[in-house]
Amino acid sequence: MEKTNQQKALLRDILTGTAVSGFIYAASILLPIIGFFLSLLIPLPTLLYRLKLGRIHGLIIPILVLIIFSLTAGASILDTVFLGELLLLGFITGELIEVGYSIEKTIFFSCITTLLTTVVGVLLYCFASNIGPISLISDYIVKNLELTMALYKSMGMPEENIQLLSDSLKTIEYVLIRVLPALFISSTLFITWINILGARTFFLKKGITLKGYEKLNQWKVPDYLVWTVIASAVLLFLPVSLIKMIGMNGMIILMTIYFFQGIAVVSYFFKKKKFPMLLRVTLYSVIVIQQLIMLLVIGLGFFDTWLNFRKLNVDKR
Numbered sequence: 001m002e003k004t005n006q007q008k009a010l011l012r013d014i015l016t017g018t019a020v021s022g023f024i025y026a027a028s029i030l031l032p033i034i035g036f037f038l039s040l041l042i043p044l045p046t047l048l049y050r051l052k053l054g055r056i057h058g059l060i061i062p063i064l065v066l067i068i069f070s071l072t073a074g075a076s077i078l079d080t081v082f083l084g085e086l087l088l089l090g091f092i093t094g095e096l097i098e099v100g101y102s103i104e105k106t107i108f109f110s111c112i113t114t115l116l117t118t119v120v121g122v123l124l125y126c127f128a129s130n131i132g133p134i135s136l137i138s139d140y141i142v143k144n145l146e147l148t149m150a151l152y153k154s155m156g157m158p159e160e161n162i163q164l165l166s167d168s169l170k171t172i173e174y175v176l177i178r179v180l181p182a183l184f185i186s187s188t189l190f191i192t193w194i195n196i197l198g199a200r201t202f203f204l205k206k207g208i209t210l211k212g213y214e215k216l217n218q219w220k221v222p223d224y225l226v227w228t229v230i231a232s233a234v235l236l237f238l239p240v241s242l243i244k245m246i247g248m249n250g251m252i253i254l255m256t257i258y259f260f261q262g263i264a265v266v267s268y269f270f271k272k273k274k275f276p277m278l279l280r281v282t283l284y285s286v287i288v289i290q291q292l293i294m295l296l297v298i299g300l301g302f303f304d305t306w307l308n309f310r311k312l313n314v315d316k317r
Helices: 002-031 034-038 043-053 055-070 075-101 103-129 133-154 159-169 169-205 226-237 240-273 277-289 289-309
Strands: none
Touching: 002 034, 002 043, 002 055, 002 075, 002 240, 034 159, 043 055, 043 075, 043 169, 055 277, 075 133, 075 169, 103 133, 103 169, 133 159, 133 169, 169 240, 226 240, 240 277, 240 289, 277 289
């Protein structure tokens, strides 16, 4: 009897995890603006159920979700790869958290594994379909830019602004293709980070603490990373376009990493000043939406390397 109840509970968890993952992914496609933010949480159910159900049973959920949506009419190969990447990201992150890796190692190895798997998958598809990877990605970018233009029109954006964007599509496509590696890496870093925070919050509400993830608001970037920022900035001023693009890609990735430190600083003072949760959520949302404020947070994280706003390890010096 007890075994039967355990099997029923396991089946219920698998179906619930699959349904929640499927709902988030479907909503991310069907809801234009909210969907973008929901897409960041696609790995979360897989991460949570990997930690709850274990490796074998936890793996069933992402496999079911991927099979269901890959068979959906109209699903492009890159959309399927995107979904697979996010589901794999959630599963690998759960694996590394359970092993007891630090947040740095968890994010690094989760991202590396996911990125390499995605690149290999895309290259194999291109080889089998006799399509160049650049051509595939370029077509995908153009398609999404056109969808974005259609969305702006439906939202009632002024015609002159739409025309200005339309005239700039080629330039936007040119730049996006060349900074795509950085955008790919940065988005994977950000999604991993946001889902670790989501999992940590979920388990804290259940009275469970993830070992090694208790004081993320005291996290900081290793000091030596400053030199990579300086090197990337120098590359931007060299008169060779390829080297400039390498510098630009480096800067985008590093800005993402220092954004994490900036948010840690902000979170530290929110907690210290005992800001209400609703106010914190509102301010975090403003940071994500307002690009200027986001840049200020990145700067806050960068200069925290020298100024030590949180006064960490002061007693040890």
